[in-house]
Amino acid sequence: MSPRVSVVCGSGGVGKTTTAAAIGLAAAQSGQRVLVVTVDPARRLAQALGAEGIGHEPVHVESGGTGTLQVSMLDTKAGWDALIRRHARDAASAERVLRNPLYDNITSRFVNSHDYIAMEQVNELSRRDDLDLVVIDTPPSRNALDLLDAPRRMREFFGGRLLQWLTLPYRSRVLSLASRPFLQIADRLLGAQFLGDIAEFFTLLQSMEAGFVRRAREVEELLSSERVGFTVVTTAEPAPAAEAVHMVEELRRRRFRVERIVANRVETGAVDEQLPGIAEVAPHVAVGDTVLVEGALVGIRAAHERRAAAVARHARQVEILGRTGADVAVVADAGTDGGPGALGAIAAAMPRG
């Protein structure tokens, strides 16, 4: 049996890694064999799960339940190297690519390279039969949707005219230059040698085209399959919540399955209480003189008004999130940031199974 895959996405700083850890922990506690993959500098996931440093190789973490919990970190560079080695015709051409001076520079930048490797990793892990669930903590993307489009873009890049032109022999390239004004400009702007260097690299890469395209297609198919579910994490502030709604719509447009929205750090509780005046408060408290009590009440009122405003604002955003029709798991604000407490709060808000 192949494992289910849970992809955790959302904009930066909303508690994505902690949510991924919580989903993994909850599943492991209910008896499943779980692997959580993070792209974060592993410190945070390690901290959330009480593990020592996490590397590319999965390490076991105590789950406190009947299942098993492993965590590992995504390594873009290692991912690319592995990909090149897998798709190269032979070891020698793989080495030529890996030693090309532009290799590091290009792989770290082009076609949302990090996103593509993350998606590759999903595909790779989805074949493991020793796991019940793989949880993917996605990279903080400028636009989270780049992640989902990375396989398609990679496919299009290999089929694109630029790559064909770049990898043409020089003579044909001169002929084709005459017919394409833009390529003339590129040539003039960047110089023949730079374009030549790029061409050499991509000629090598193009020999791997079939492998890359096939893999990219596989990743696309996997993402829209029944086995994969997406969790969209957000806070209940207007800007990230709007991003989350947009994200859910885009996921569905691509026929991906949205499992739930996690609304994180939601201010909750009743806030309709009236603050008594100084005359009622003063006789009962030991704070000291009237001026001090007066000042204290001003501070208390301000803190309460801030919270009441947040409660109203967040309730409104949770309602907006709910209109997507997705299940919304509301996680109350613990007052502090991250850590084991936050993990428990999220795990508790999540349905088990």
Add this chain to the structure above:
Amino acid sequence: MDAKGAAAALLGVPVPGYEPVPAGENLSVMAMDTENSLREYLRIHLRIPFVTRLGPLAATFDFVADAAPGVREVLAVGKVCWEVRERNYDLVVVDAEASGHVVAQIASPRTIKSLVPRGPLRDQTTWMLGILDDPDCTGAVVVTTAEELPVTETVALVGRLRAETNTDVACVVVNAVEPDVGDAARTLAAEPWFTERCPQHSRSVMLSAARRTAQRESVAVLTGALPGVPLVEVPLHAETGAALATAVGGDLP
């Protein structure tokens, strides 16, 4: 740079294009776009006037920019540096892209210089670096909140800016800082009579104080990790432009 029209909305003008629009006295706003920047570049530096005929330019250009590292970035940074060099403004404020991308952007003239052996684009990088590397001219303002992850990212970002560029880090702005409710409020809110009579208010004060304590720890981490970098704190809910300007303006180096 990261335009969804947010900056324009704060300044009270409709989403601008590449042409600057006035947003008040002495204040203009524009949205960066690399395609228009390329057109302008070609017109000014290569004297290629046929800009209107570049219909399929965007699509083709995307491919070049995907394949050639630093090209897209240098067009954005180049436009900014050009406005500075031409002295069109006294101050150019760049609402930069998210932290994952901004270092590649600021470092792009250096990337181009090291990767492109010759050609007009390489030659242009010299004066760009003159502007970006001069601390009297260019400063990076790093904005964060006082939470663990953003603080970690801020420290990493400053480290990368220092390692991969020569651009000066002018200051770090800590946004949305929880105000101090004060000793008296904390004491009163914790008194047994008060917690019984006003449990909701008591809880509000407790949560605010807990948040404040956690934030102070994060600020301490920042101060410890970035000695010599000025910190500017902006209180929570200074959301409107005017309030922010008051909070930030006076303190910025």
